[in-house]
Amino acid sequence: MTVRISATDWAEGGVTAEDAVAVARAFAAHGADAIDVSTGQVVADEKPEFGRSYQTPFADRVRHEAGVPVIAVGAISSWDDVNSLILAGRTDLCALARPHLYDPHWTLHAAAEQGYDGPGVAWPAPYRAGSRQPRTGRTDAPKPRLSLGG
Structure with a gap:
């Protein structure tokens, strides 16, 4: 208790x-x-x-x-x-408390950011792609062919 x-x-x-x-x-x-x-x-x-x-x-x-x-x-x-x-x-x-209000998957994201994939970290099937951090844009590569705006 x-x-x-x-x-x-x-x-x-x-x-x-x-x-x-x-x-x-x-x-x-x-x-x-x-x-x-x-x-x-x-x-x-x-x-x-x-x-x-x-x-x-x-x-x-x-x-x-x-x-x-x-x-x-x-x-x-x-x-x-x-x-x-x-x-x-x-x-x-x-x-x-508030971190979980902001991000209900805070614990899962914290585990992913630390590379932890053990007990207690079960991503729901529809969200498994979120278990890996998205790649960030590269600054050392050619610019995209498509630009948005004038």
């Missing part, structure tokens, strides 16, 4: 990272297998510090101080970000 916590509410006098570690420890002591560490969206006057992977430091802290597996979230958008966070030991899993 996983539990999602808000590690800070980004407001003066509110929930702190220390609180998040204590809450994570309590959930782990009562059987939670992992903690999904998010932040904010708790109070109207929050002042989040947005940026690439901006919630990851909270997941990292909970993971190392509470000793419980964590799921990092928050502006993680590339497979390189995911791989870097996991390989650096900052998180155990990453959850991506």
Whole structure:
């Protein structure tokens, strides 16, 4: 079972990272297998510090101080970000929402871009051609015979 916590509410006098570690420890002591560490969206006057992977430091802290597996979230958008966070030991899993809203086949495309063709990567038959990145135009070849426009 996983539990999602808000590690800070980004407001003066509110929930702190220390609180998040204590809450994570309590959930782990009562059987939670992992903690999904998010932040904010708790109070109207929050002042989040947005940026690439901006919630990851909270997941990292909970993971190392509470000793419980964590799921990092928050502006993680590339497979390189995911791989870097996991390989650096900052998180155990990453959850991506908006990238999947933008591209429902994000995971399949990430696998294709890395040359991965193993378990968990089954392209639906009508989309198998999308499992290979399209070639880009060449700049060192003769120009096309057909031009569009005057």
